[in-house]
Amino acid sequence: MSSKFLKLNPEKQDRIVNAAIKEFVQKGFKNASTDEIVKEANISKGSLFYYFKDKKGLFLYLYDYCSEIVMNEFFAKIDLNEHDILKRFREMLLLKIELIKRYPEIFEFMKVAYFEDAAEVKSDLERRNKEMITRSYQELFGDIDLSKFREDIDAKRAVNIIIWTMEGFSSQQQEKAKSLSLNDLDFDEILAEMDHYIDLLKKCFYK
Amino acid sequence: MSSKFLKLNPEKQDRIVNAAIKEFVQKGFKNASTDEIVKEANISKGSLFYYFKDKKGLFLYLYDYCSEIVMNEFFAKIDLNEHDILKRFREMLLLKIELIKRYPEIFEFMKVAYFEDAAEVKSDLERRNKEMITRSYQELFGDIDLSKFREDIDAKRAVNIIIWTMEGFSSQQQEKAKSLSLNDLDFDEILAEMDHYIDLLKKCFYK
Amino acid sequence: MSSKFLKLNPEKQDRIVNAAIKEFVQKGFKNASTDEIVKEANISKGSLFYYFKDKKGLFLYLYDYCSEIVMNEFFAKIDLNEHDILKRFREMLLLKIELIKRYPEIFEFMKVAYFEDAAEVKSDLERRNKEMITRSYQELFGDIDLSKFREDIDAKRAVNIIIWTMEGFSSQQQEKAKSLSLNDLDFDEILAEMDHYIDLLKKCFYK
Amino acid sequence: MSSKFLKLNPEKQDRIVNAAIKEFVQKGFKNASTDEIVKEANISKGSLFYYFKDKKGLFLYLYDYCSEIVMNEFFAKIDLNEHDILKRFREMLLLKIELIKRYPEIFEFMKVAYFEDAAEVKSDLERRNKEMITRSYQELFGDIDLSKFREDIDAKRAVNIIIWTMEGFSSQQQEKAKSLSLNDLDFDEILAEMDHYIDLLKKCFYK
DNA sequence: TATGAATGAGGATTCATTCAT
DNA sequence: TATGAATGAATCCTCATTCAT
Numbered sequence: 001m002s003s004k005f006l007k008l009n010p011e012k013q014d015r016i017v018n019a020a021i022k023e024f025v026q027k028g029f030k031n032a033s034t035d036e037i038v039k040e041a042n043i044s045k046g047s048l049f050y051y052f053k054d055k056k057g058l059f060l061y062l063y064d065y066c067s068e069i070v071m072n073e074f075f076a077k078i079d080l081n082e083h084d085i086l087k088r089f090r091e092m093l094l095l096k097i098e099l100i101k102r103y104p105e106i107f108e109f110m111k112v113a114y115f116e117d118a119a120e121v122k123s124d125l126e127r128r129n130k131e132m133i134t135r136s137y138q139e140l141f142g143d144i145d146l147s148k149f150r151e152d153i154d155a156k157r158a159v160n161i162i163i164w165t166m167e168g169f170s171s172q173q174q175e176k177a178k179s180l181s182l183n184d185l186d187f188d189e190i191l192a193e194m195d196h197y198i199d200l201l202k203k204c205f206y207k
Numbered sequence: 208m209s210s211k212f213l214k215l216n217p218e219k220q221d222r223i224v225n226a227a228i229k230e231f232v233q234k235g236f237k238n239a240s241t242d243e244i245v246k247e248a249n250i251s252k253g254s255l256f257y258y259f260k261d262k263k264g265l266f267l268y269l270y271d272y273c274s275e276i277v278m279n280e281f282f283a284k285i286d287l288n289e290h291d292i293l294k295r296f297r298e299m300l301l302l303k304i305e306l307i308k309r310y311p312e313i314f315e316f317m318k319v320a321y322f323e324d325a326a327e328v329k330s331d332l333e334r335r336n337k338e339m340i341t342r343s344y345q346e347l348f349g350d351i352d353l354s355k356f357r358e359d360i361d362a363k364r365a366v367n368i369i370i371w372t373m374e375g376f377s378s379q380q381q382e383k384a385k386s387l388s389l390n391d392l393d394f395d396e397i398l399a400e401m402d403h404y405i406d407l408l409k410k411c412f413y414k
Numbered sequence: 415m416s417s418k419f420l421k422l423n424p425e426k427q428d429r430i431v432n433a434a435i436k437e438f439v440q441k442g443f444k445n446a447s448t449d450e451i452v453k454e455a456n457i458s459k460g461s462l463f464y465y466f467k468d469k470k471g472l473f474l475y476l477y478d479y480c481s482e483i484v485m486n487e488f489f490a491k492i493d494l495n496e497h498d499i500l501k502r503f504r505e506m507l508l509l510k511i512e513l514i515k516r517y518p519e520i521f522e523f524m525k526v527a528y529f530e531d532a533a534e535v536k537s538d539l540e541r542r543n544k545e546m547i548t549r550s551y552q553e554l555f556g557d558i559d560l561s562k563f564r565e566d567i568d569a570k571r572a573v574n575i576i577i578w579t580m581e582g583f584s585s586q587q588q589e590k591a592k593s594l595s596l597n598d599l600d601f602d603e604i605l606a607e608m609d610h611y612i613d614l615l616k617k618c619f620y621k
Numbered sequence: 622m623s624s625k626f627l628k629l630n631p632e633k634q635d636r637i638v639n640a641a642i643k644e645f646v647q648k649g650f651k652n653a654s655t656d657e658i659v660k661e662a663n664i665s666k667g668s669l670f671y672y673f674k675d676k677k678g679l680f681l682y683l684y685d686y687c688s689e690i691v692m693n694e695f696f697a698k699i700d701l702n703e704h705d706i707l708k709r710f711r712e713m714l715l716l717k718i719e720l721i722k723r724y725p726e727i728f729e730f731m732k733v734a735y736f737e738d739a740a741e742v743k744s745d746l747e748r749r750n751k752e753m754i755t756r757s758y759q760e761l762f763g764d765i766d767l768s769k770f771r772e773d774i775d776a777k778r779a780v781n782i783i784i785w786t787m788e789g790f791s792s793q794q795q796e797k798a799k800s801l802s803l804n805d806l807d808f809d810e811i812l813a814e815m816d817h818y819i820d821l822l823k824k825c826f827y828k
Numbered sequence: 829t830a831t832g833a834a835t836g837a838g839g840a841t842t843c844a845t846t847c848a849t
Numbered sequence: 850t851a852t853g854a855a856t857g858a859a860t861c862c863t864c865a866t867t868c869a870t
Contacts, residue, residue, distance in 0.1 A: 004854085007854090008854095025324075027324060027325065027326050028235070028237065028324030028325055030237040030238045030325075031324065031325050031327075033840095034839075034841090035838085043855085043856095044855060045840095045856080045857060046841095046855065046857060046858095047854080047855055047856070049840085050854070054840075055839095115324075116235075116324075117234055117235030117319065118235065118237075119234065150411075152410065153407050153411065154403065157403060157404060158407065160375065160376075161368065161375075161404070163375070164371045164374065165367075165372070167371065168370070168371025168374060168375065169367075169371070196364055197367075197368070200361060200364055200368070201368070203359065204357075204411035204412060205411060211829090240863095240864075241864075241865060241866090242864075242865095250830085251830060251832060252831080252832060252833090252865095252866090253830060253831050253832065253833095253866095253867085254829080254830055254831075256865080256867080257831095261866075418832095418833085422833090439738075440738070440740060441740050442649070442651065442737075442738030442739055444649070444652050445740060445741075447860075448860080448861065448862085449859085449860075449861090457834085457835095458834060458835045459835080459837095459861095459862085460834065460835050460836060460837095460862095460863085460864080461833080461834055462862095463862060464833070464834070468861075469860095526738055529738075530738075531647075531648060531649030531652060532648075532651075533652065566824065567824060567825065568817065568821060571817060571818055572821065574818075575782065575786050575789075575822070577789070578786050578788065578789025578790070579781075579785050581789060582781065582782075582784070582785025582788060583781075583785070586781075610775060610778060611778055611781075611782070614774050614782070615782070618774065618826060619825060625850090654842095654843075654844095655843075656843075656844095664851085665851060666845090667846085667851060667853065668850080668852075670844080670845060671850070671851070671852095675844075675845075676843095676844065676845090
């Protein structure tokens with residue numbers, strides 16, 4: 001596959017990956033121009049297709065590249081001994097913030113990939129996405145300690161509400177962050193705000 | 208504008224709107240083919256560009272067209288005298304179900320439009336989306352009766368959790384519905400499930 | 415298929431057909447440049463692909479176009495009541511000369527098509543070639559009066575020798591003609607030479 | 622030149638020659654891939670272009686290489702003391718069969734080269750082809766004993782008919798052989814069939 | 829108004845050839 | 850000598866948009 005690409009020196013790999021992610025994020029798969037990518041990465045047209053079979057191959061390579069970072073920097077670091085969903089929830093936010101600080105483009109790319117319509121990559125992506133989602137849901141929320149929840153409510157549904165709250169909170173923050181540069185973000189404030197939600201949920205859902 | 212389009216007889220307008228929505232939903236903005244649209248709508252290529260300035264103009268027209276239906280069939284019908292967010296929440300689901308039954312493609316189109324990456328329409332859509340969202344949030348959740356909430360929790364944040372629950376629940380159902388045809392959907396079951404969430408939230412968040 | 419092409423006015427059709435045949439004859443399928451064809455035909459790049467699906471579609475159209483001319487101007491005109499193979503043989507040469515005079519490029523194109531290696535068209539051509547050859551052999555040599563041949567020789571093999579002689583004679587003449595322009599060809603001389611062969615074969619093979 | 626190539630050890634030369642012939646036979650000049658050739662020959666891309674100036678140089682080298690084999694294994698072995706064309710004719714077929722058994726690809730390559738359309742090599746090949754053909758015709762048929770022929774026919778023309786018969790017979794057999802593997806060919810049967818033609822021609826053309 | 833033929837800039841991809849090592 | 854990464858001109862093809870009728 002992309003074995004040729006992996007032999008390049010890391011600096012060059014980075015230039016290409018960054019240029020390609022940027023272009024795909026801005027324009028989506030179909031609209032992204034390989035001309036633009038090679039110009040930005042400062043390589044020749046031929047090289048891109050020497051490293052990757054075609055545009056689709058490049059796109060899927062980037063998806064796998066990003067997935068792996070997310071796996072290593074996010075999923076692998078979660079403390080699976082913590083079975084309190086709200087505590088895990090908090091930890092996940094911390095990890096996510098760390099991830100965004102270090103790899104800001106990667107989240108954008110994963111989002112674009114998730115909603116990509118282009119027929120050429122849709123089926124490949126759907127397979128990978130589905131796999132990733134089921135795997136991660138299982139891993140992240142399969143071992144929750146349900147005994148913590150009030151006994152007069154359905155714990156499963158409460159868990160769902162917590163997950164949706166986490167998702168909603170995240171996209172709310174991302175929406176707010178859109179107009180700001182990374183440096184202008186006040187992560188402490190975000191964390192503090194999140195703690196309010198956690199407290200609220202604990203107070204209402206837990207025994 | 209699309210004033211020329213609006214002079215057409217409604218049946219023809221419908222054919223064009225439906226053909227275009229179908230194509231955009233299936234393939235996204237960039238990938239959608241005007242050839243396909245005119246073929247499906249049974250009009251000539253020239254006509255399409257006589258009615259609409261360009262592909263982008265058509266897309267944005269459809270967005271406005273769908274927005275208006277959503278406004279009329281959804282927002283306008285909400286009983287603003289009901290200030291209990293959970294009751295309103297339930298009503299909204301009923302209206303949404305009604306809307307999906309009558310205009311199944313419109314929801315799809317709005318979703319596609321929301322995640323469209325194509326540079327040509329991205330900024331225009333973002334402006335309209337933001338506008339619509341802030342307006343509707345204001346309208347839908349600006350007059351909530353916060354006195355119903357327990358006094359030891361922050362009502363604003365509780366409202367947010369309810370909103371995110373509603374959103375999460377909706378997309379969960381849509382995800383499930385993906386493989387099913389409209390006829391196979393059991394709306395009563397969905398409603399019953401939703402009622403469980405409403406009860407749960409009432410029990411936990413209300414006095 | 416090429417219905418769009420067939421709606422063009424004949425003069426334009428001719429320009430395109432001639433330009434394309436010329437290019438394919440000179441360079442073969444793969445090496446032929448669609449740029450060159452549109453330049454020579456004085457049409458735009460887009461038009462060529464509006465008329466024909468792709469390069470292969472154009473090539474196969476030309477093949478069918480040439481086949482039909484050969485069918486009408488050659489096969490259809492052969493007098494099937496003449497069962498003497500040598501007389502028919504002579505008639506075929508006359509028709510062939512007539513055909514070359516009127517459509518000089520067509521023979522060249524059919525030869526190029528016959529020996530085309532390019533994988534993209536090879537199988538399509540082989541099917542058509544095989545069909546044409548078996549059909550024409552059947553038609554041309556299926557009803558020969560074998561009673562004219564000496565009884566001490568195998569008539570079937572004698573027929574084959576005659577066919578090969580005809581083929582060999584034709585390619586010999588074509589080889590000679592390569593350096594000459596059409597106007598410089600002395601068809602009467604060719605015919606006279608052929609008559610010598612016919613006499614010889616009659617003298618040797620017939621009773 | 623290809624002097625650099627000739628310094629290689631024979632085993633390597635063979636690998637390259639065989640790989641290149643195979644590729645050119647399968648795909649023709651233009652369509653043949655130098656990548657495929659170096660992969661099959663197990664040499665580096667750079668080497669190929671170190672040994673040969675360019676693709677055309679490689680192709681023409683192969684042509685000369687094959688020509689020489691044909692010269693040594695075919696023309697050089699013909700018994701020039703045999704002036705009876707039909708006997709020589711028979712001997713040629715035996716030699717040809719021997720040649721095909723030992724170098725099956727070479728015949729294919731010569732045929733492909735003969736009908737190659739690619740502009741880059743066409744003129745070079747035509748020169749060599751013409752040279753070879755005239756030389757060989759001269760050598761093979763220049764010293765025929767014409768006194769054997771019946772006096773009431775033109776011997777020169779009879780010789781041509783015999784040559785064309787031989788050519789036609791050969792291509793008929795090759796056409797039949799196309800779908801068969803070399804091992805499945807029954808050379809004895811071919812020879813027997815050929816003898817029928819020789820007898821027939823002798824009976825009809827000789828005194 | 830309506831048509832559909834015509835356009836051409838732009839896009840992805842190929843591949844013989846070069847060249848630094 | 851040998852390598853294989855790098856190149857970029859050339860190629861086929863697409864498709865929104867225009868325009869003469």
